[in-house]
Amino acid sequence: xxxxxxxxxxxxxxxxxxxxxxxxxxxxxxxxxxxxxxxxxxxxxxxxxxxxxxxxxxxxxxxxxxxxxxxxxxxxxx
Numbered sequence: 001x002x003x004x005x006x007x008x009x010x011x012x013x014x015x016x017x018x019x020x021x022x023x024x025x026x027x028x029x030x031x032x033x034x035x036x037x038x039x040x041x042x043x044x045x046x047x048x049x050x051x052x053x054x055x056x057x058x059x060x061x062x063x064x065x066x067x068x069x070x071x072x073x074x075x076x077x078x
Contacts, residue, residue: 011038019040020040021040025040025041026040026041026043027039027040027041028041
């Protein structure tokens, strides 16, 4: 197997099927003892849920500091 011009490789279908390497599956490369290892990234259900929401709350702050009504009025331009 040769490395392509842009550093790409093709993983043989037999290995992709055996290890569940389907389109859009996350993989990572790890360097260990002078070797490069390709590993499928596995997430727990909880990690998947949190991965979808991390960063959506820019100002988590103290609940007492949040004035929902003022925020709604600001969004409405009042």
